[in-house]
Amino acid sequence: MKNEFLEEKFSQQYRNIPVSFVRSILNAVGQKEMISFAGGLPNPLLFPVEALAESTQAVMAGSGRAILQYAGSLGYYPLREWIANRYSAKYNMTISPETVVITNGSQQAIDIVSKLFINPGDGVILEKPSYLGAIQAMSGYLPDFREVDLDEDGANLTQVEHLFLNDDIKLMYAVTNAQNPSGISYSAEKRNDLAMLLRRYNQFLLEDDPYNEICFEGEFPDPVRKFAPNHVAWTGSFSKMVAPGLRNGWVVLPPALVPHFDKAKQSADLHANNLTQYVLHHFLTNNDLDVHLQRIREKYAEQAGFMIEALKRNLPDEIRITKPTGGMFVWLTLPEGLRSDELIQQTMKRGVIFVPGNSFYTKGQGSQHIRLNFTNAEPADIEKGVKIMADEMKKLLCAV
Amino acid sequence: MKNEFLEEKFSQQYRNIPVSFVRSILNAVGQKEMISFAGGLPNPLLFPVEALAESTQAVMAGSGRAILQYAGSLGYYPLREWIANRYSAKYNMTISPETVVITNGSQQAIDIVSKLFINPGDGVILEKPSYLGAIQAMSGYLPDFREVDLDEDGANLTQVEHLFLNDDIKLMYAVTNAQNPSGISYSAEKRNDLAMLLRRYNQFLLEDDPYNEICFEGEFPDPVRKFAPNHVAWTGSFSKMVAPGLRNGWVVLPPALVPHFDKAKQSADLHANNLTQYVLHHFLTNNDLDVHLQRIREKYAEQAGFMIEALKRNLPDEIRITKPTGGMFVWLTLPEGLRSDELIQQTMKRGVIFVPGNSFYTKGQGSQHIRLNFTNAEPADIEKGVKIMADEMKKLLCAV
Numbered sequence: 197m198k199n200e201f202l203e204e205k206f207s208q209q210y211r212n213i214p215v216s217f218v219r220s221i222l223n224a225v226g227q228k229e230m231i232s233f234a235g236g237l238p239n240p241l242l243f244p245v246e247a248l249a250e251s252t253q254a255v256m257a258g259s260g261r262a263i264l265q266y267a268g269s270l271g272y273y274p275l276r277e278w279i280a281n282r283y284s285a286k287y288n289m290t291i292s293p294e295t296v297v298i299t300n301g302s303q304q305a306i307d308i309v310s311k312l313f314i315n316p317g318d319g320v321i322l323e324k325p326s327y328l329g330a331i332q333a334m335s336g337y338l339p340d341f342r343e344v345d346l347d348e349d350g351a352n353l354t355q356v357e358h359l360f361l362n363d364d365i366k367l368m369y370a371v372t373n374a375q376n377p378s379g380i381s382y383s384a385e386k387r388n389d390l391a392m393l394l395r396r397y398n399q400f401l402l403e404d405d406p407y408n409e410i411c412f413e414g415e416f417p418d419p420v421r422k423f424a425p426n427h428v429a430w431t432g433s434f435s436k437m438v439a440p441g442l443r444n445g446w447v448v449l450p451p452a453l454v455p456h457f458d459k460a461k462q463s464a465d466l467h468a469n470n471l472t473q474y475v476l477h478h479f480l481t482n483n484d485l486d487v488h489l490q491r492i493r494e495k496y497a498e499q500a501g502f503m504i505e506a507l508k509r510n511l512p513d514e515i516r517i518t519k520p521t522g523g524m525f526v527w528l529t530l531p532e533g534l535r536s537d538e539l540i541q542q543t544m545k546r547g548v549i550f551v552p553g554n555s556f557y558t559k560g561q562g563s564q565h566i567r568l569n570f571t572n573a574e575p576a577d578i579e580k581g582v583k584i585m586a587d588e589m590k591k592l593l594c595a596v
Numbered sequence: 597m598k599n600e601f602l603e604e605k606f607s608q609q610y611r612n613i614p615v616s617f618v619r620s621i622l623n624a625v626g627q628k629e630m631i632s633f634a635g636g637l638p639n640p641l642l643f644p645v646e647a648l649a650e651s652t653q654a655v656m657a658g659s660g661r662a663i664l665q666y667a668g669s670l671g672y673y674p675l676r677e678w679i680a681n682r683y684s685a686k687y688n689m690t691i692s693p694e695t696v697v698i699t700n701g702s703q704q705a706i707d708i709v710s711k712l713f714i715n716p717g718d719g720v721i722l723e724k725p726s727y728l729g730a731i732q733a734m735s736g737y738l739p740d741f742r743e744v745d746l747d748e749d750g751a752n753l754t755q756v757e758h759l760f761l762n763d764d765i766k767l768m769y770a771v772t773n774a775q776n777p778s779g780i781s782y783s784a785e786k787r788n789d790l791a792m793l794l795r796r797y798n799q800f801l802l803e804d805d806p807y808n809e810i811c812f813e814g815e816f817p818d819p820v821r822k823f824a825p826n827h828v829a830w831t832g833s834f835s836k837m838v839a840p841g842l843r844n845g846w847v848v849l850p851p852a853l854v855p856h857f858d859k860a861k862q863s864a865d866l867h868a869n870n871l872t873q874y875v876l877h878h879f880l881t882n883n884d885l886d887v888h889l890q891r892i893r894e895k896y897a898e899q900a901g902f903m904i905e906a907l908k909r910n911l912p913d914e915i916r917i918t919k920p921t922g923g924m925f926v927w928l929t930l931p932e933g934l935r936s937d938e939l940i941q942q943t944m945k946r947g948v949i950f951v952p953g954n955s956f957y958t959k960g961q962g963s964q965h966i967r968l969n970f971t972n973a974e975p976a977d978i979e980k981g982v983k984i985m986a987d988e989m990k991k992l993l994c995a996v
Contacts, residue, residue: 199826199850199851199852199853201798202800202826202850202852202853203852203856205713205766205767205800206712206713206856207711207712207713207714207715207718207737208715209711209715209737210711210712210713210856210860213859213860213863215859216859216862235666236666237665237666238665240661240664240665243660243661243664243665245656245660245661245664246660248656248660248664249653249656249657249660252652252653252656252871253649253652253653253656256645256648256649256652256653257649260643260645260646260648260649261640261643261645262841263841264640264643264645264648264839264840264841264842265637265638265640265643265839265840265841266635266636266637266835266840266841267841299865300700300864300865300866300869301865301866303863303864303865303866304864304865307863307864307865311607311609311610311736312606312607312610313605313606313607313610314607315607315608315609318607329863329866332859332862332863333863333864335863336711336860336863337607337609366605367605398601400602400605426599426602435666439664439665440664440665440666441662441663441664441665441666441667441869441870441871442664442869442870442871443865443866443867443868443869443870444869450599450602451599452599452602452603453599453602456603456606456610459613459615459616459732460610460613460736462616462732463613463703463707463729463732463733463735463736464700464703464704464707464733464864465699465700465701465703465704465707465843466700466701466703466729466843467843468843469700469841469842469843469844469869469872470841470842470843471652471841471842471871471872471875472869472871472872475871
């Protein structure tokens with residue numbers, strides 16, 4: 197039976213959500229056959245499977261009946277408390293557990309903050325490039341995206357201030373640590389300056405921070421949230437520090453926002469599932485998280501190093517390669533005439549995929565960029581995949 | 597620091613979401629001190645805690661690493677397959693696993709279907725009364741709610757057809773089995789007739805069915821979905837048949853809708869958490885669900901019977917009391933002059949809460965109704981609570 201009547205009924209907001217290029221490629225080709233630098237998957241060998249299995253057993257034995265009942269929309273209080281304590285101490289700032297809300301990954305925090313604020317046509321400032329998942333979530337609220345340049349040390353604040361002054365801006369979205377896709381982290385100075393701008397103009401920042409704990413050397417500077425706690429919703433995620441399949445993240449909110457986020461979370465799905473919240477809390481309080489994180493950081497730094505070395509050895513000299521200080525991605529800039537969306541058509545035929553830069557922009561730009569994930573590929577595959585990419589780049593460059 | 601600037605920024609869609617009266621009461625008074633007929637909580641004594649603990653241990657031991665990684669947005673395939681098989685067999689109809697999507701409770705299915713379809717001002721047909729959680733979720737998309745009467749055998753289809761014919765209707769929402777709050781179930785004939793209307797006018801129904809398995813005698817008639825598979829999104833929930841704290845439900849979609857729901861789910865929170873999906877699948881395939889369900893049905897029928905008996909014995913004769921055939925609620929209709937929102941102010945002082953009917957209507961009506969939950973109160977509390985309600989009703993009636 198034909199079903200066109202359904203598609204004709206789709207809302208404007210839904211029609212505005214872009215397709216994820218990554219997902220559609222993965223659907224088209226079947227991920228398993230390919231060397232994939234496309235996804236954003238943590239290295240599964242670093243998942244603390246046994247410790248989490250023990251925690252799972254312990255919480256079901258100790259709190260099974262409470263876990264299985266409905267609960268409040270804000271999340272499991274001891275887990276909110278753990279988060280508040282860890283980051284209060286880490287950054288020497290005050291976070292009340294009451295202002296921490298557990299979400300289904302930080303993705304849901306982006307969706308709910310967008311729902312709270314964005315009317316159709318409202319200005320939303322994005323870094324250029326920006327995180328695809330945020331572009332998707334926010335697009336569902338029909339914003340007018342205003343992109344600012346992402347310099348080596350963070351967003352171009354002259355452009356940000358210009359927009360705050362002259363445009364109808366509702367919200368700014370930024371990934372301040374090891375940004376996906378660029379790998380860029382904000383300098384300490386820029387964080388402070390951005391906080392001052394937010395306070396001066398009473399603007400609101402969604403500071404998305406899933407890679408906070410994945411810094412290769414030392415720690416990232418203090419979050420913007422520290423300097424403007426009433427002007428920032430600051431997300432965090434267990435996906436990179438523990439495991440993404442549990443789908444738990446959080447957001448630290450200004451106190452005034454908590455009851456509103458609560459109501460919006462309730463209307464979305466009542467509350468985050470209790471089981472993984474209890475499991476995470478048990479895991480975090482019964483294991484040495486910092487030892488675990490150190491293992492991840494070392495491994496990812498090693499994998500990043502291996503990929504960068506392979507890229508430098510194989511790619512044409514004209515290609516610019518970032519050196520990430522954390523996170524999961526390397527960002528390439530191609531020379532004039534070489535388009536990543538054309539390149540992938542060739543490499544796909546030879547079993548190699550990545551994400552063309554276009555996915556991270558809202559106005560069709562970005563084809564001169566490539567995002568490569570290094571955390572979920574073994575050295576032999578990295579070497580082989582990079583060689584195929586280099587080979588196809590050279591062919592396309594000759595044809596220019 | 598004052599934070600009014602934040603509230604001034606709130607979107608129209610967020611401002612349109614009504615506060616849950618139940619939640620605000622519970623927050624205000626502290627649930628534990630009260631005799632509560634207000635919530636919609638399953639009886640925790642019936643949770644299969646030990647079996648779920650065993651399943652949890654088994655899946656973490658057998659599939660830990662896969663559980664902990666990211667997964668597809670549609671859900672864990674074996675669980676989707678289990679759902680498809682069970683309900684294909686139960687209703688002698690064809691459900692492909694590919695058309696079943698796992699959500700965070702059926703609440704999220706309501707939210708996502710609303711996001712897919714509702715533009716501001718679109719007509720959405722609701723039963724009068726309707727489920728509060730659906731009113732909340734849908735309100736976030738600024739619909740124009742059009743209420744139709746809920747007769748003893750389901751929605752008034754003359755009114756539905758009139759709206760299909762004469763108004764700009766995008767979607768209809770109905771709970772066809774043991775409706776929350778009224779307890780009403782659609783007759784077999786009405787299900788068929790509604791399906792015919794949907795097909796004749798190419799209209800779309802969100803058939804919300806969380807109480808499908810909680811029928812006190814025999815089974816509810818076939819769902820509307822059976823007779824109009826391309827015109828219905830049919831939800832289900834593990835919250836009432838297994839446990840709500842796992843936050844897993846599902847929706848059966850027309851095939852044409854699946855890729856779109858997929859994209860919207862992805863933008864909301866990427867995917868449902870893997871752990872509870874694996875746990876549920878293991879539990880469902882290693883235990884006799886029907887034996888478990890039989891225990892729930894018997895207990896709830898007993899609790900319902902006890903509450904109805906207490907109501908009949910204590911309440912003034914003018915008050916109409918439904919006799920539910922399943923689900924979790926009794927619905928009262930008060931005589932002229934007695935208002936449930938006034939009554940609760942009195943009973944609250946004496947430690948008894950319920951939900952005044954207003955919460956289940958979108959235009960301020962409903963104060964002549966009361967929703968009572970019977971699944972989460974022990975006989976002694978039911979007796980005591982009903983006596984206090986009766987006492988305060990009589991006082992108010994005398995004052996009329």
